[in-house]
Amino acid sequence: MYWVNVGAQPTDTVRTILSNEGVLLMKHLQGGVKKGAFDEAEAQRRFDAWKARKEQSMENFRANLAGKKDEAAKARLEAEQAQNKAKAEAVAKKKAEAAAAAAEAEAAANAEEAPAEEAPAAE
Numbered sequence: 001m002y003w004v005n006v007g008a009q010p011t012d013t014v015r016t017i018l019s020n021e022g023v024l025l026m027k028h029l030q031g032g033v034k035k036g037a038f039d040e041a042e043a044q045r046r047f048d049a050w051k052a053r054k055e056q057s058m059e060n061f062r063a064n065l066a067g068k069k070d071e072a073a074k075a076r077l078e079a080e081q082a083q084n085k086a087k088a089e090a091v092a093k094k095k096a097e098a099a100a101a102a103a104e105a106e107a108a109a110n111a112e113e114a115p116a117e118e119a120p121a122a123e
Contacts, residue, residue: 001026025050 004010004027010018018024029043038046 005030022047022051022054 001023004018004023015024026043026047029047032038033040033043
């Protein structure tokens with residue numbers, strides 16, 4: 001605050017930081033006090049009100065960001081569950097086909113054995 005009041009010219013990056021922290025607003029308010037537009041208490045009240053609005057805005061932003069993160073995580077979980085369900089159905093279908101093929105092969109083997117046993121008995 002001191003350096004800004006004595007005329008230091010901050011770079012763009014530093015100006016952004018000072019603006020975000022309220023230093024430039026306080027300098028502006030102190031200029032109003034020097035001109036007699038309002039007193040020091042009014043300047044402090046305005047600064048405190050600005051700071052409270054800024055903090056509330058940042059809190060809303062953080063809450064919104066957290067909500068979006070939660071929604072994205074929930075969407076990823078649902079997509080993963082759907083993918084797992086589809087994969088489980090494909091595996092179950094493949095196992096059922098394999099079991100059916102094994103049953104057919106066993107039935108065919110039993111059918112071949114039965115006529116071979118009956119053929120000698122018929123002679």
